[in-house]
Amino acid sequence: MNRISFLEQTLAGRTSIALPYCLPNGVHVQVMDEGVIRFEPRQSGPGTLDLVISCGVHGNETAPVELVDDLVDQLLAGRIKVRSRVLFIFGNVPALREGRRFVEDDMNRQFCRIPEASDGLEARRATMLEMQLMRFFARAVQEGRRRLHYDLHTAIHGSLIEKFAIYPLPPEGRTFDAAAIAPLAQAQIQAVLLQSARAPTFSYFSSQHCGATAFTIELGRAHPFGGNQDIDLQAVEAYLRALIEGETPRPQPDPAHLQVFRVAREIIKHSEAFRLAVDGETDNFTPLPQGMLLAEDGDRRWVVEEEHARIVFPNPDVMPGQRAGLIVVPTAL
Ligand SMILES: O=C(O)CCC(=O)N[C@@H](CCC(=O)O)C(=O)O
């Protein structure tokens, strides 16, 4: 009889907090909440890794969800050795059921909120996920292990660079870490964007509040479940698997394969008068000519001043107050 996968169980509303149990290979498993499952080796000493792999924070971004479901399946079947503690998260389960980016509010704008802020469906789930991460990583601190979080996404638009990572602004007193970026080349990530501002995102939360090395990872274009045949995630899967198995990815990646960009400016939509000069369908990393009037919002104007600027995540349809695009420029670490 075919076992139904953790994703299928989650979408059917059949996962909720449960007692821990042990697989025949000695690995401890516990469902921590709906769509949240933890695997722990018999022993996890200092020097090993505590890893969070989240996906489906946007419900229409299904390729990483299928990838995570496959990894969870292989772990439950005992086909992957477990040397790192791992927490897998399907972020926005109601939105995944509906195949929509979000139900009420964009969940990746609901992290690090002040407690008094209004609380819809996604905001409450974001708060619960924050608690799960704090709890999961607390043991890494006590027991001296590395903390790593990859929040996997796919983009609304096409992209001149298919797979790229966003490195959130590091906590005060810390800097971007070249050694954290370099291994991403092993997963065939082609570029990294260094953020220049705070953000209400999941990866920013774990970087700021859990002391984790964290990245948002974009893995191609968003498609509905079953429509991801054109996205090749084999290298990403092999890389994550190696981390779970406690192996240093080999051969050693060459960081020269990764292009590095810095976020020069965020374009914030302030009102419904907002206009973006490039089409909302424009590919990520499309070059922007210097002097171009990129956006207008009442009296505000965004003129491209930077040399070699490119646009990432152009989206005039966001809610006022949210990011409608990023201007990025090449940089070196
Ligand atoms: O394609 C788009 O416009 C959005 C794709 C997406 O969901 N990206 C993330 C990036 C998060 C970050 O900046 O770390 C998002 O917008 O939430």
Ligand SMILES: [Zn+2]
């Ligand atoms: Zn996303």
